[in-house]
Amino acid sequence: MPEFESVRESAEAIGRITCIKTGAEIGLLYRWNNGETQAALDEDSSNELPTSQSSAVEPDIGAKCS
Template identity: 55%
Template structure:
């Protein structure tokens, strides 16, 4: 059986994710013991979590 090189066991919160418009905390950034990072958004409702304002999002990220 192959050995997994990147096994996650524990994570520590290393930062807060805030809405740019309101400054409200919407999630946390975690760092795993293997060095990987992962964002975790609070579950306040799909619309509030994904879009922290009523403004439409810009889908063209290449600009």
């Protein structure tokens, strides 16, 4: 089976996402091995590396920072 360039296999954290009101860290920005970037916002304060099997995390623009 041919390998597609858009397949996500691994990611590395390249930046922190902070609340503009409080300065608290609320997530991380990841770069996948295919060059795509993805924001992962914390829900339970865990900073786990996303995997290609995990569902995509879409940022909630209206979310409140604590």
